[in-house]
Amino acid sequence: xxxxxxxxxxxxxxxxxxxxxxxxxxxxxxxxxxxxxxxxxxxxxxxxxxxxxxxxxxxxxxxxxxxxxxxxxxxxxxxxxxxxxxxxxxxxxxxxxxxxxxxxxxxxxxxxxxxxxxxxxxxxxxxxxxxxxxxxxxxxxxxxxxxxxxxxxxxxxxxxxxxxxxxxxxxxxxxxxxxxxxxxxxxxxxxxxxxxxxxxxxxxxxxxxxxxxxxxxxxxxxxxxxxxxxxxxxxxxxxxxxxxxxxxxxxxxxxxxxxxxxxxxxxxxxxxxxxxxxxxxxxxxxxxxxxxxxxxxxxxxxxxxxxxxxxxxxxxx
Amino acid sequence: xxxxxxxxxxxxxxxxxxxxxxxxxxxxxxxxxxxxxxxxxxxxxxxxxxxxxxxxxxxxxxxxxxxxxxxxxxxxxxxxxxxxxxxxxxxxxxxxxxxxxxxxxxxxxxxxxxxxxxxxxxxxxxxxxxxxxxxxxxxxxxxxxxxxxxxxxxxxxxxxxxxxxxxxxxxxxxxxxxxxxxxxxxxxxxxxxxxxxxxxxxxxxxxxxxxxxxxxxxxxxxxxxxxxxxxxxxxxxxxxxxxxxxxxxxxxxxxxxxxxxxxxxxxxxxxxxxxxxxxxxxxxxxxxxxxxxxxxxxxxxxxxxxxxxxxxxxxxx
Numbered sequence: 001x002x003x004x005x006x007x008x009x010x011x012x013x014x015x016x017x018x019x020x021x022x023x024x025x026x027x028x029x030x031x032x033x034x035x036x037x038x039x040x041x042x043x044x045x046x047x048x049x050x051x052x053x054x055x056x057x058x059x060x061x062x063x064x065x066x067x068x069x070x071x072x073x074x075x076x077x078x079x080x081x082x083x084x085x086x087x088x089x090x091x092x093x094x095x096x097x098x099x100x101x102x103x104x105x106x107x108x109x110x111x112x113x114x115x116x117x118x119x120x121x122x123x124x125x126x127x128x129x130x131x132x133x134x135x136x137x138x139x140x141x142x143x144x145x146x147x148x149x150x151x152x153x154x155x156x157x158x159x160x161x162x163x164x165x166x167x168x169x170x171x172x173x174x175x176x177x178x179x180x181x182x183x184x185x186x187x188x189x190x191x192x193x194x195x196x197x198x199x200x201x202x203x204x205x206x207x208x209x210x211x212x213x214x215x216x217x218x219x220x221x222x223x224x225x226x227x228x229x230x231x232x233x234x235x236x237x238x239x240x241x242x243x244x245x246x247x248x249x250x251x252x253x254x255x256x257x258x259x260x261x262x263x264x265x266x267x268x269x270x271x272x273x274x275x276x277x278x279x280x281x282x283x284x285x286x287x288x289x290x291x292x293x294x295x296x297x298x299x300x301x302x303x304x305x306x307x308x309x310x311x312x313x314x315x316x317x
Numbered sequence: 318x319x320x321x322x323x324x325x326x327x328x329x330x331x332x333x334x335x336x337x338x339x340x341x342x343x344x345x346x347x348x349x350x351x352x353x354x355x356x357x358x359x360x361x362x363x364x365x366x367x368x369x370x371x372x373x374x375x376x377x378x379x380x381x382x383x384x385x386x387x388x389x390x391x392x393x394x395x396x397x398x399x400x401x402x403x404x405x406x407x408x409x410x411x412x413x414x415x416x417x418x419x420x421x422x423x424x425x426x427x428x429x430x431x432x433x434x435x436x437x438x439x440x441x442x443x444x445x446x447x448x449x450x451x452x453x454x455x456x457x458x459x460x461x462x463x464x465x466x467x468x469x470x471x472x473x474x475x476x477x478x479x480x481x482x483x484x485x486x487x488x489x490x491x492x493x494x495x496x497x498x499x500x501x502x503x504x505x506x507x508x509x510x511x512x513x514x515x516x517x518x519x520x521x522x523x524x525x526x527x528x529x530x531x532x533x534x535x536x537x538x539x540x541x542x543x544x545x546x547x548x549x550x551x552x553x554x555x556x557x558x559x560x561x562x563x564x565x566x567x568x569x570x571x572x573x574x575x576x577x578x579x580x581x582x583x584x585x586x587x588x589x590x591x592x593x594x595x596x597x598x599x600x601x602x603x604x605x606x607x608x609x610x611x612x613x614x615x616x617x618x619x620x621x622x623x624x625x626x627x628x629x630x631x632x633x634x
Contacts, residue, residue: 026527028421160531160547168534168543198519200475204554205522207478210343212526214477216533217485226485230477 006316008041009117013110013311014094015302016102017180017272018146020156021231021263022211026037027170028102028146029156031178032304034095036103037314038069038110040118048074048115054290055093065138067091068104069111072128072135076112079131080122087115098186100266102147108135109151113311128152129165140189147266154310156219172306173222177281179259181250181288182270184298187243192267199201208234224260224276230276231261244269250291257287278303323633326434329331330427330628332412332619333419334497334589335463337473338548339528344487345419345463346473349621351412353420353428354631355386357435360403365391372410383420384408386428389445389452393429396448397439400440404432415503417583419464425452426468430628445469446482457506464583475537489623490539494598496576498567498605499587502613504560509584512556513616525551541593543575548578550589554597558628561586574604580595595620 014035043049050062050070051109064070069091077083089111095103112131116123132148149167150158156170202210214230217223241247243263250271254262258280259273271288275281285301292299331352335345360366367379367387375562381387386408394400406428412420429448433440449465466474466484473487517525531547534540558564561581571579575591575597588605592598602618609616 023526023530025523026530068609073437158527158534160527160534160543162527164546166531166543166546168531168538168540170534196519200517200519200522201327201516202513205517205525205552206342208522209340209526210475210477210479213340213343213475213529213533214483214485216530216537217475217477217487220533220537223485226477226483229481230485235519 006118008039009114009316010037010039010314011110011114011117011311012037012104012314013113013151014307015106016147016150017178018102018266019233019236019264020057021214021233022208022215022260023234024208024233025144025146025162026159027156027212028150028156029178030305030307030310031180031302033302034105036094036110037092038107038114039090040114042118043087043088045084046084046226048077048083048087048089050091050140051088051207052090052106053093059097060091060093068108068135070140071138072108072112072131073115075131075134076115076123076128082119087118089114096182098188099182100264100268100270101182101186102151102266104139105132105136105147105151108132109148111135111313113152117313117316123142125152129167133165142193150310152310154308155305158216168218170219172308173219173224175224175276177278177283177303177305179273179275179284179288180265180270180302181285181292182300183244183292185269189267192240192243195243196236197239200235204234227274228260231263233263237263240264240268244271244293245297246291247271249294250288253287253291254284257284259284323435325356326431326633327354327356328427328431328434328628329354329631330423330430330468331624332423333464333467334495335419335583336550336553336581337532338550338578339525339532341525341550341552342461342463342479343476344473344529345467345494347467347471347624347627348497348619348620349458351418353411353427354409355421355424355431355499357390357405359435360405363401363403365394365400365404365406367408368405369407371411376414377408382454385425385452385456388455389425389429389448390432392448392451392558393432393440393445399436399463404435413499415505417500417504417581417585417587418497418499419468419583421456422449422453422464422468425449426465426628428452430469432564434630434633442469446484451483459510467627469627471625473623475533479532487533487536489625490536490541492541494592494595494620495629496590496592496602497582497587497619498602498606498609499617500561500609502586504561504585509557509560512560514552514556517552521551534547544591545577548582550581554580557581557585561588562614563608563612564588566611567605570604570608571601573604574601576601
C-alpha cells in the first residue's frame with residue numbers, strides 16, 4: 001500500500017485567554033476566533049524558509065531563527081535531525097500583536113503543528129508543547145505555556161509546571177461561554193511583566209491560590225456561581241488595569257450585564273468575561289464594547305464557547 | 318405525634334491534615350484516627366457549662382469563653398438566641414496538642430456539632446462552619462477553615478476564601494490512602510506561623526499555585542502520578558521543616574517506600590504522605606516511623622483512607 005506524502009498543510013491556531021483572572025501563568029483557555037493561519041509546504045530548496053508573512057504590517061522577521069513560528073518549526077526539525085528538509089512556511093496573522101490574545105503563541109503552535117503534520121506526524125500533539133513554547137519564548141523572552149498549551153491542546157488547560165511543561169486538561173462546563181473584547185491599543189507583554197511586583201504578600205498569594213482552587217472546582221462541578229466568585233485576580237490585575245483605559249467602567253459594565261467574572265486576558269489590553277450561556281455572553285460583549293466606545297476607544301468583541309479543539313488542519317493536499 | 322427530645326449526644330470529630338503540601342491555608346483533609354470525642358447533654362442549670370475535660374493533662378480551660386469547643390457552642394447558642402439553655406459539655410481529647418493534626422479544630426467542630434444535634438439540628442451541617450471557625454480562632458488566634466472544614470464536612474475540602482468561608486468538596490480517588498506520623502514533640506501553630514516569610518517571590522507563588530491546581534486536577538481525575546508531582550510545598554515547608562528533627566530523613570524514607578508525596582501536616586510536627594493503596598501506606602508509615610526512631614524520637618503512625626464522613630454521632634439517647 002503506497003502512502004501519499006502531503007505536499008502542503010494549512011492550519012488554524014486559535015487565540016487564547018491566559019491567566020483567566022486567578023491563574024497567573026498557570027491557566028489558559030482557547031477561544032474560537034480570532035486565530036492565525038499557518039501554511040507549511042514541501043520545497044525542493046533544503047532547509048526551513050519563511051516564504052511569506054501577511055497581516056503583520058511588515059513587522060515580523062522572515063528569518064526562521066527570529067520568528068516564533070520559525071523557531072518552533074526549527075526546534076521540531078532539529079529534534080528529528082531533519083533540519084535540512086526543504087520546508088516553506090507562510091504565516092497569516094489574523095489577530096493583532098500585543099493584544100493579550102496569545103498572538104505569538106498561536107503562530108508558534110501553528111508552525112510546529114503544520115510542520116509536524118506535513119512530515120507525517122512524527123510527534124503526538126502533546127509532544128509539540130516544548131517546540132511551541134520555545135517558539136513563543138523567542139518573541140517575548142519568557143518560558144511559559146499558558147497560551148501555548150490551550151492553543152495546542154484546546155479547551156481549558158492547567159499548567160502545573162512551566163519548567164517541566166506538565167499540563168492537565170480541565171473540563172469545560174456545557175453552558176460556559178467566553179466574551180473577549182480587544183480595545184485598539186497595544187500593550188507589550190514584556191512591559192506588562194515589568195509592571196508586576198517581584199514579591200507578593202503571603203496572604204495575597206494564599207487568597208489567589210484559594211481562588212484558583214475554587215475556579216478549578218467550579219469548572220469540574222459546572223458550578224457557575226463558584227466559578228464567578230473565584231474569578232478574582234489579586235496579583236496582576238491591580239497593577240495592569242491602569243494600562244487599560246476605562247478598565248473599571250468595562251468591568252462594571254460586564255458584571256452589570258451578567259458576567260460571572262471579568263478580568264484582563266493575558267497581559268492585556270484585551271479583557272474577557274466568563275458567562276453562563278450565549279445570550280449573557282453577547283449582552284456582556286455589547287456592554288463592554290460600549291464602555292470602551294464611550295471614551296472613545298475602538299474595540300472588537302469575540303464571543304464563543306471555549307474552543308475544545310485547539311489548533312487544527314483547515315486544508316491539506 | 319410526640320417528638321422525643323435528645324438528652325445526650327456523643328460525637329467523634331476526626332483529626333485533619335491541613336495545607337496538604339501545596340494548599341497552604343486553602344486545603345485540608347480528614348483522616349479516620351485520631352480524633353476527639355465531645356459529649357453534649359441537657360442540664361437543668363441554665364447556660365453552657367464545661368463539665369469535664371479529659372486527656373489534656375489539665376491544660377485546657379473550663380470557662381466556655383476560653384475553650385474552643387465552648388466558644389463554638391456558645392456562638393451557635395447565641396445565634397439562636399438560646400444562650401440561657403442548660404447545656405453541659407464534656408471534651409475528651411484523644412489527640413495531642415500542637416501536633417499539626419487539627420486538635421483545636423476537632424474540639425471546636427465537636428462542640429458545635431454535638432450541641433446542634435442535641436437541639437434538634439436547627440442548622441444544617443455546613444451552617445456550623447462559622448461557629449467552629451470562631452471556636453478554633455479562640456485557640457490559635459487565626460481565622461482559617463483548612464482544619465475545621467474537612468473535620469466538619471469530611472473528605473478533602475478546598476477553602477476558596479477563609480474570610481467568606483466559601484468551601485468546595487474535592488473528590489477522593491478510590492485508592493488514595495493517607496499516612497500520618499506524629500513525632501513526639503510540640504510545635505505551637507502561632508510559632509510555626511511566625512517563622513513564615515511575610516512576602517513570597519512572585520515566581521514561587523506561581524509555582525505553588527500550579528501545584529495546587531495540579532493536585533486538584535489529579536484528585537478529580539484519580540491521576541495518582543499527577544497527585545504525586547503536585548505534592549510540593551514551596552512556601553511553608555522550607556521554613557518549617559527545620560522545626561522537625563529528621564524531617565529530611567523521614568521524607569526520603571517515605572518517598573523511597575513509595576509515597577506519592579510527603580510534607581508537613583498543618584503547622585507540624587506531624588508529617589503526612591499520600592499513597593496509592595493500603596499496602597504502600599503501611600510501608601510508608603513504617604519507614605517514616607523508623608526514620609524518627611533512628612534519632613531516637615518516639616513517633617505514632619496513623620494509616621487510613623481519607624475519612625469521607627467527618628464529625629459524626631457515636632451514640633445518643
